[in-house]
Amino acid sequence: MKKLIAGIALFGTFAVASAQTITFDRTTFDYGTIKPSSDGTRYFTVTNTGDKPLVLSNVKASCGCTTPEFSTDPIMPGKSAKIKVGYNTAINGGFNKMIEVFSNDPANSRSVIYIKGTVDANAPEPKPLTPEEQKKAAKDQKAAEKAAKKAAKVAAKK
Numbered sequence: 001m002k003k004l005i006a007g008i009a010l011f012g013t014f015a016v017a018s019a020q021t022i023t024f025d026r027t028t029f030d031y032g033t034i035k036p037s038s039d040g041t042r043y044f045t046v047t048n049t050g051d052k053p054l055v056l057s058n059v060k061a062s063c064g065c066t067t068p069e070f071s072t073d074p075i076m077p078g079k080s081a082k083i084k085v086g087y088n089t090a091i092n093g094g095f096n097k098m099i100e101v102f103s104n105d106p107a108n109s110r111s112v113i114y115i116k117g118t119v120d121a122n123a124p125e126p127k128p129l130t131p132e133e134q135k136k137a138a139k140d141q142k143a144a145e146k147a148a149k150k151a152a153k154v155a156a157k158k
Contacts, residue, residue: 020077021050022105024113025144031087031117035125040087044113045144046101048075055104059083062098065091066115070101078149085115094118 025045034040048054053074061068069084085099096116103109 019050019106020048020052020054020104022054022101022103022108022111023047023049024111027112028114028116029085031115033118033120033123034089035123036090036092036119036121038089038126040089042085042115044083044085045080046075046083047080048077050105051077053077056081056083056101057104058102060100065095066097066099068099080145083113087115089119092119092121
């Protein structure tokens with residue numbers, strides 16, 4: 001009897017370990033303080049750190065002022081996709097919005113990500129990035145992508 005229970009537990013461990021797994025580059029995107037009618041589009045990166053295709057079945061915003069866009073194409077193991085989130089920046093004041101992400105990840109079939117910030121007419125003008133800042137931003141983006149790929153490889157080995 002003990003062997004049977006141990007065998008079932010071991011099989012369950014392998015079943016969970018060999019599945020699609022959703023991972024986000026961040027779970028909250030802070031817009032900071034922005035001017036009314038400024039660009040309200042931001043992107044979340046979704047990575048499949050499992051070993052089976054990950055499919056996003058639905059992405060729902062908590063209100064009509066937030067509009068998510070996503071692809072239902074499978075995200076292969078170790079690969080990433082973007083969720084585009086738009087916020088209506090014509091609405092003045094603070095905001096903290098929830099976006100639900102539904103997928104075929106058996107452990108996290110419903111994940112939650114957030115956007116937050118403040119729309120204020122007195123917000124400072126966004127300053128353009130210097131060439132050095134642009135290079136640093138590109139380098140940081142590459143480092144984040146490399147870290148996500150490494151995490152996917154580590155998760156695939158487990």
